[in-house]
Amino acid sequence: MSPMVMYIILPVAGILLGWTIRWIYARFQLSASEQKAERVKQDAIKEAEAQKKEILLQAKEQLIQDRNQQERENRERRTELQRYESRVSKKEELLDQRSQEFDKKDKEIAARIIEMQKREDAMAVQEESLRSELERISGFTAEEAKSLIIKNLENEARHDAQALLNKVDQEAQLTAEKKAQEILITAIQRIATETTGDITVSTVSLPSDEMKGRIIGREGRNIRTLETLTGVDIIIDDTPEAVVISCFDPVRKEIAKVSLERLITDGRIHPARIEEIVQKVTREIQQKIYEEGEKALFDLGIHNMGQDGVRAIGRLYFRTSYGQNVLTHSKEVAEIASLLASEVGANRELAKRAALLHDIGKGAENDSDQNHAEVGAEMARKMGEDARVVNAIAAHHNDCEPQTIEAVIVQIADAISAARPGARRETVDNYTNRLENLEETAKKFPGVEQAYAIQAGRELRILVNNEKIPDDQVKELAKQIAKQIETDLRYPGRIKITMIRETRIIEYAR
Structure with missing residues (x-):
């Protein structure tokens, strides 16, 4: 084999061998992982089985506990039910016993009712027999006898009642006057008021007679201005160091007096200054009137009075009647009326209010033909006062009939205040002479038998003689007497004339 081939084959073989080894190692690793996974799986299965068994065991234990608890509750309920059934059974037995007792009592009652019915029937028969026997013996029927008895009882009751009324009437006559005196004495002793009354002075003192000329002024300008602004008459005569102011209205008189005194003190007397001073004094007097009204209400403890009422009361401060200050008199009457009302059990506040207002007509600013009682009642009505207060004011001089006990108390208190010693200046002699002259004037007319003031x-x-004066002439006679009194006599206020003519026929049976 050539080296070239070897150089090629050897690397390829190495590569293949490396890949083979890696593949074998990978297979080995994979097998180990699968085995490990299988072991993990088996362990998980075993653990799950164990947990399952434990859960099942716990469930069984809980079930057993619940079952035992339910059995205990059931036993308790059965026990309670048995006790309840036992009580119900006992109550049923008790009700049965009571029912039997009631049935027995019903039978007894029914038997008694039957027996009583028999007795009533027997008594009715006996009563009827006795009634018949009584009617036969007396000779009266039952209705006649009943009427006779009722009539006798009625006569006896009337006799006893009349005897009792006579006794009460006699006792009342014996004690009424004494009791009335005790009430009046008690009320008078409990009040301590001033007996002096303020009197409006109409004289102004001057530092010298030279001041008279300055008051008159050039061509009388100053005195005319003062008289025009105040509505008074200023009299300058020979009286040394004095000027007299004349006016029927005390308020205007007071304004003129104070104004003149300030002008004299100031020294500047001319029309412009006079007008300025009069206006200023007028405002002060009006304020004084309101303050006096408020003070009177405060002293008496009276509330809920309007401004018109306060001013009406305050104006009485400048009014006098027979020398008695009207405001002082009104306060005194209010206190006496309050005490009298407390003694007799009447309304104290109502009596006190009506008594304080009873003379407000004397302070009226407008002129009227009516007397002060009628004027005061009309003023009180316009101020919205109670109808009982209005009646008390109108009736305090018997111009109309008093409708309440408080109105009568105001009359009594007014008489006490006016009649006490030192209250008024009119002497007993003058008072007696005035009444005698009044009676004598009326007696001068023909046909008048008696006259009483x-x-x-x-x-x-x-009192008119009915034989001399017929009915159609009585009214004309009253007018003639009134005109004669107006002409001959001087008197305060007005006089009410009451003519009385009556026919009396007397015959004797012999």
């Missing part, structure tokens, strides 16, 4: 001279009651 009542309600402190606010009402005149006249």
